[in-house]
Amino acid sequence: MAGLAESRPHIELADVSKHFGAVRALDSVSLTVARGSIHALVGENGAGKSTLGRIVAGVFAPDGGRVLLDGEEIVLRSPREALERGVAAIAQELNVVPQLSVADNVFLGTEPRRGGFVARRALRRRYRELASSAGFELPAAAPAGRLRPGEQQQVEILRALSRNAELIVMDEPTASLSRDETARLHGIVRALARDGRTVLLVSHFLREVLELADTVTVLRDGQVVRTSPAAQETEDSLIQAMLGRPLTSAFPDRREPAADAPPALTVSDLRAPGIDGVSFTVRRGEIVGLAGLVGAGRTELARAIFGAERVQSGEVVLGDGRSPSGGPRGSLRSGLAMIPESRKEQGLLLERSVTENVTLASLPEVSRYGFVRRRAERRRAREILDRADVRAASYGARMGSLSGGNQQKVLFARMLLCGPAMLIADEPTRGVDVGAKRAIYDLLVTLAGEGMGVLVISSELEEVLGLAHRVLVMRAGRITGELTGDQMTESAVLAAAFAA
Amino acid sequence: MTATEASPVPEQRSAEATTVLDRVRATGIAIPFAALFITLSIASSSFLTKVNLLNILDQQSATLIIAAAGTLVLVAGGIDLSVGAIYALAGVTAAEIAQHSPSALAIFVGVCVGLAVGLVNGLVVTRLRINALIATLAMSFVVAGIATLVTHGNLVVLFEHPEFGDLARTQVLTVKTSIWIAVVIVAVIGVFLARTTAGRYMYASGGNSEAARLAGVRVDAIRVLTFVVSGGAAGLAGVIDASRVLSAQSSSGDTLAFTVLAGIVVGGTSILGGEGAVWRTVLGVLFIALIGNGYDLLGLDPLYEQITLGVILLLAVAADAWARQRRS
Numbered sequence: 001m002a003g004l005a006e007s008r009p010h011i012e013l014a015d016v017s018k019h020f021g022a023v024r025a026l027d028s029v030s031l032t033v034a035r036g037s038i039h040a041l042v043g044e045n046g047a048g049k050s051t052l053g054r055i056v057a058g059v060f061a062p063d064g065g066r067v068l069l070d071g072e073e074i075v076l077r078s079p080r081e082a083l084e085r086g087v088a089a090i091a092q093e094l095n096v097v098p099q100l101s102v103a104d105n106v107f108l109g110t111e112p113r114r115g116g117f118v119a120r121r122a123l124r125r126r127y128r129e130l131a132s133s134a135g136f137e138l139p140a141a142a143p144a145g146r147l148r149p150g151e152q153q154q155v156e157i158l159r160a161l162s163r164n165a166e167l168i169v170m171d172e173p174t175a176s177l178s179r180d181e182t183a184r185l186h187g188i189v190r191a192l193a194r195d196g197r198t199v200l201l202v203s204h205f206l207r208e209v210l211e212l213a214d215t216v217t218v219l220r221d222g223q224v225v226r227t228s229p230a231a232q233e234t235e236d237s238l239i240q241a242m243l244g245r246p247l248t249s250a251f252p253d254r255r256e257p258a259a260d261a262p263p264a265l266t267v268s269d270l271r272a273p274g275i276d277g278v279s280f281t282v283r284r285g286e287i288v289g290l291a292g293l294v295g296a297g298r299t300e301l302a303r304a305i306f307g308a309e310r311v312q313s314g315e316v317v318l319g320d321g322r323s324p325s326g327g328p329r330g331s332l333r334s335g336l337a338m339i340p341e342s343r344k345e346q347g348l349l350l351e352r353s354v355t356e357n358v359t360l361a362s363l364p365e366v367s368r369y370g371f372v373r374r375r376a377e378r379r380r381a382r383e384i385l386d387r388a389d390v391r392a393a394s395y396g397a398r399m400g401s402l403s404g405g406n407q408q409k410v411l412f413a414r415m416l417l418c419g420p421a422m423l424i425a426d427e428p429t430r431g432v433d434v435g436a437k438r439a440i441y442d443l444l445v446t447l448a449g450e451g452m453g454v455l456v457i458s459s460e461l462e463e464v465l466g467l468a469h470r471v472l473v474m475r476a477g478r479i480t481g482e483l484t485g486d487q488m489t490e491s492a493v494l495a496a497a498f499a500a
Numbered sequence: 501m502t503a504t505e506a507s508p509v510p511e512q513r514s515a516e517a518t519t520v521l522d523r524v525r526a527t528g529i530a531i532p533f534a535a536l537f538i539t540l541s542i543a544s545s546s547f548l549t550k551v552n553l554l555n556i557l558d559q560q561s562a563t564l565i566i567a568a569a570g571t572l573v574l575v576a577g578g579i580d581l582s583v584g585a586i587y588a589l590a591g592v593t594a595a596e597i598a599q600h601s602p603s604a605l606a607i608f609v610g611v612c613v614g615l616a617v618g619l620v621n622g623l624v625v626t627r628l629r630i631n632a633l634i635a636t637l638a639m640s641f642v643v644a645g646i647a648t649l650v651t652h653g654n655l656v657v658l659f660e661h662p663e664f665g666d667l668a669r670t671q672v673l674t675v676k677t678s679i680w681i682a683v684v685i686v687a688v689i690g691v692f693l694a695r696t697t698a699g700r701y702m703y704a705s706g707g708n709s710e711a712a713r714l715a716g717v718r719v720d721a722i723r724v725l726t727f728v729v730s731g732g733a734a735g736l737a738g739v740i741d742a743s744r745v746l747s748a749q750s751s752s753g754d755t756l757a758f759t760v761l762a763g764i765v766v767g768g769t770s771i772l773g774g775e776g777a778v779w780r781t782v783l784g785v786l787f788i789a790l791i792g793n794g795y796d797l798l799g800l801d802p803l804y805e806q807i808t809l810g811v812i813l814l815l816a817v818a819a820d821a822w823a824r825q826r827r828s
Contacts, residue, residue: 346714349703349704356703
């Protein structure tokens with residue numbers, strides 16, 4: 001039966017495209033997933049693998065192209081419609097109602113009813129049947145919020161099974177699981193496939209993909225690189241396919257820092273939530289790149305250094321030998337600046353003017369007796385905005401009316417006004433168009449040239465390698481690699497990032 | 501996941517759309533206010549008279565002071581439902597003290613009571629991380645209860661101490677001091693919000709508290725400050741009204757918090773924080789007052805007054821929500 005099933009396509013995507021604003025997440029992707037197979041999607045951060053998974057699960061509707069389920073063209077407008085057609089998704093963020101019991105969570109929305117009331121006994125019975133057929137041992141009456149992440153995931157899988165899902169999309173299912181839980185999940189995934197169900201697995205754990213999947217599709221920049229049997233791939237071949245392109249010269253020339261340049265930042269054995277004993281140094285004039293996968297702890301590290309997150313132990317020392325204290329405010333005053341990961345959530349006041357956004361962190365400098373001297377403020381803002389190459393209709397314009405690239409430059413300008421000796425930039429070019437990217441690169445290189453220490457966090461390998469003098473690679477809250485000179489290659493970074 | 505957050509929208513178009521919208525929003529309450537003012541001037545001969553207008557201002561002086569301070573609280577991302585109770589407690593405390601002590605001491609203690617309750621509000625909201633709506637609602641019960649304890653439920657009468665009335669009832673340049681005090685306090689609070697660094701930090705704290713924190717703003721301290729100002733203003737307002745009518749009772753502020761909130765929101769200050777201005781609040785409070793005045797002067801059935809108010813409040817909030825949605 002398995003042999004017969006494998007040849008039959010379960011879901012097909014033909015020339016599917018998806019845009020988010022001006023960003024093209026998927027570009028004419030065609031994909032055929034065989035019934036009863038485990039089909040993996042791999043790619044760098046932002047390659048489009050999660051987007052593809054969400055289109056199959058009905059979370060996003062594609063802008064173009066066709067989706068065929070069992071050979072019949074369908075349009076999925078919501079996860080609910082997908083579910084009605086037997087397609088279920090297990091998301092990265094688990095969706096259980098913590099107060100409800102395990103059984104109630106499994107049958108949420110499809111409870112057996114009698115006259116408008118939940119038929120509790122029938123619900124318990126159906127739960128027992130379902131759990132034993134799946135081979136799960138979860139306490140039916142326990143509140144789902146008390147379960148460990150791996151068990152919560154099993155609740156979601158049971159929920160999918162209870163709706164007779166035949167195609168299950170799993171987005172990074174093992175990202176938050178312990179080793180034991182991961183092994184158990186792998187067993188479950190195999191069992192699902194044995195029962196004739198199809199699993200679409202989105203994962204950046206290449207070893208996991210090679211172990212589990214029958215077929216692997218590699219995505220890069222929203223396009224399919226290739227689809228091939230997993231047996232024909234290796235970790236190296238997948239990494240090659242994920243990268244595929246040579247380093248372009250989209251980067252300015254960087255000047256090497258002086259060999260005897262003093263440190264601008266020294267971090268010693270730092271421990272914080274998500275950070276497990278990190279030590280490194282950034283010298284004055286040096287750009288250090290921090291690479292790693294999403295969830296490796298890069299942002300957590302940046303926030304801990306900057307004082308935005310509480311530090312458990314360890315030390316942060318700046319170039320002048322002082323340790324900043326007193327949170328972000330203290331850090332800024334000591335000459336340590338940070339540009340946060342998400343400019344909209346953590347950076348900007350979208351309803352206020354560009355000028356107000358720029359001077360927010362250094363308002364006392366343009367104030368007297370607590371009053372903002374508005375002319376001085378405008379002058380200071382104009383100087384720094386011109387330097388950061390911000391283009392706006394006027395600097396009095398509402399922040400939210402600027403493009404992503406200009407918004408990002410405003411955040412740079414805000415930090416520069418504080419006159420930092422050390423700058424941490426977390427994903428400085430995320431969601432920024434190509435022209436603005438280059439301007440931001442130029443700015444970073446110029447700042448380093450003037451003697452500033454710079455730590456750049458980026459999920460784009462090209463960017464890290466193109467900008468940095470030295471690259472640190474993180475995985476699971478630790479630094480797992482330090483690369484300099486000729487060692488700085490994409491495959492070396494990926495090897496350290498994927499290292500078990 | 502990364503892709504959803506990245507959306508450099510075509511810039512010119514969205515910029516133009518927002519400027520037109522922003523311009524309409526910027527005038528906001530001013531146009532309906534002017535329209536209502538002109539309509540009433542035409543419809544009633546007694547509206548546009550010095551006596552009537554000064555009467556309105558005299559009656560609204562307490563509300564204006566509290567609402568101006570409440571604007572700071574809302575801009576910084578909070579809300580203060582305890583102002584009515586503070587107003588009552590400050591009024592009865594000052595009135596009790598004025599029975600046997602100098603007026604100045606009574607006034608001073610009344611305002612200090614307000615500042616103290618405001619400080620407690622601020623600390624509860626920021627230190628204990630309790631939602632401002634619930635914290636100040638709970639505080640309003642506590643404070644109203646204390647006010648009843650102070651008066652034993654009685655009306656505190658000051659007719660034998662008319663000197664306490666000097667605070668609000670003195671005529672300066674043919675205008676009562678209650679109005680003068682309101683004008684000065686409102687102007688000071690308005691300048692404070694619009695021109696000082698602390699005011700800027702209020703917009704930042706309410707607009708995006710995490711961004712403000714990462715930019716080095718002491719968000720909690722700023723929020724506490726807004727509650728202290730709000731409490732102090734409510735205290736002063738309570739004292740002024742006790743002086744205006746030479747009496748005070750513990751139940752006098754029962755619906756005041758909502759009247760104040762209505763005025764602020766009708767003026768166009770967002771309940772979601774980060775946006776607003778004191779001049780808007782002044783127009784919002786007076787707009788509501790004009791509607792009441794209009795019903796009186798035109799002899800309309802006052803039953804409909806409340807319905808009108810409710811509808812206007814809904815429209816004001818809907819306009820804010822609609823504008824936000826259009827922009828995001």
